[in-house]
Amino acid sequence: MQDVRNTKKDICLVEGLEIRNAFGTTLVQDVSFRLAPGETLGLVGESGSGKTLTCKSLVGLLPDGIKASAKRKEITENTAMIFQNPISSLDPLCTVVRQLCEVIEYRQGVSGVESKERAMALLSRLSLPAELAERDRYPRELSGGQCQRILIAMALACRPELLLCDEPTTALDVTVQKQTVELIRSLQRELGFGMIFVTHNLAVASQLCERLAVMQNGRIIEEGSRTEVLRNPKQEYTQKLIAAIL
Numbered sequence: 154m155q156d157v158r159n160t161k162k163d164i165c166l167v168e169g170l171e172i173r174n175a176f177g178t179t180l181v182q183d184v185s186f187r188l189a190p191g192e193t194l195g196l197v198g199e200s201g202s203g204k205t206l207t208c209k210s211l212v213g214l215l216p217d218g219i220k221a222s223a224k225r226k227e228i229t230e231n232t233a234m235i236f237q238n239p240i241s242s243l244d245p246l247c248t249v250v251r252q253l254c255e256v257i258e259y260r261q262g263v264s265g266v267e268s269k270e271r272a273m274a275l276l277s278r279l280s281l282p283a284e285l286a287e288r289d290r291y292p293r294e295l296s297g298g299q300c301q302r303i304l305i306a307m308a309l310a311c312r313p314e315l316l317l318c319d320e321p322t323t324a325l326d327v328t329v330q331k332q333t334v335e336l337i338r339s340l341q342r343e344l345g346f347g348m349i350f351v352t353h354n355l356a357v358a359s360q361l362c363e364r365l366a367v368m369q370n371g372r373i374i375e376e377g378s379r380t381e382v383l384r385n386p387k388q389e390y391t392q393k394l395i396a397a398i399l
């Protein structure tokens with residue numbers, strides 16, 4: 154049988170990614186990875202290891218003064234993202250269903266009643282309160298977990314081939330974190346999008362992702378299938394991360 158990875162075009166391919174700050178200090182070095190359609194990669198590592206910058210450089214959203222270069226960097230246009238802080242990612246002056254409808258109108262080319270119906274279908278899929286159909290709300294009127302679901306709905310409305318998630322559950326409280334991880338997992342299985350899931354939590358990454366890449370000090374120090382990495386970690390740092398979840 155042919156290797157599927159060789160027959161389908163990668164949705165994300167990075168080779169030799171380097172990121173520097175305004176003073177020329179290297180923040181991310183020699184990072185390479187690839188994802189075939191539907192593949193899931195967990196990018197795991199401690200705070201400051203370069204996960205967010207790596208993710209942001211993929212979509213051209215690096216902060217001012219930060220520069221990236223790579224031997225190769227290809228990513229599907231059909232990429233959506235969810236970030237760490239749901240409330241600040243929403244427009245505070247616009248109600249949430251309207252924000253979702255705008256994304257649906259823009260990305261799916263429908264309008265009026267049709268976009269509202271699609272929005273409500275997505276929201277009920279994500280277990281958001283049906284009352285939103287009667288009375289739309291502002292982000293500040295919803296909980297952090299509900300806002301994150303709105304953002305997940307907005308990302309899914311783009312029908313992404315690749316979903317980038319940068320610590321989407323870190324700002325939520327523990328029970329809501331768990332629900333959100335389960336929601337993302339079931340949506341990924343159902344819809345089959347590829348995913349890069351950034352987290353400092355190896356347990357979460359291994360729940361969600363088939364492949365794991367461990368980052369430390371701006372480099373990927375270990376990469377492999379979930380089973381390889383968990384059963385046979387080569388780096389001491391990875392062994393420590395595993396010990397911490399057991």
Ligand SMILES: Nc1ncnc2c1ncn2[C@@H]1O[C@H](COP(=O)(O)OP(=O)(O)O)[C@@H](O)[C@H]1O
Nearest residue numbers: 174180199200201202203204205206207216219
């Ligand atoms: N806007 C910025 N300006 C300068 N340095 C930054 C900026 N953002 C991140 N860094 C630095 O880059 C490194 C990697 O950061 P980041 O990618 O945010 O790490 P992580 O997401 O793994 O916690 C850290 O040393 C951090 O201090």
Ligand SMILES: [Mg+2]
Nearest residue numbers: 204205206320
């Ligand atoms: Mg980060």
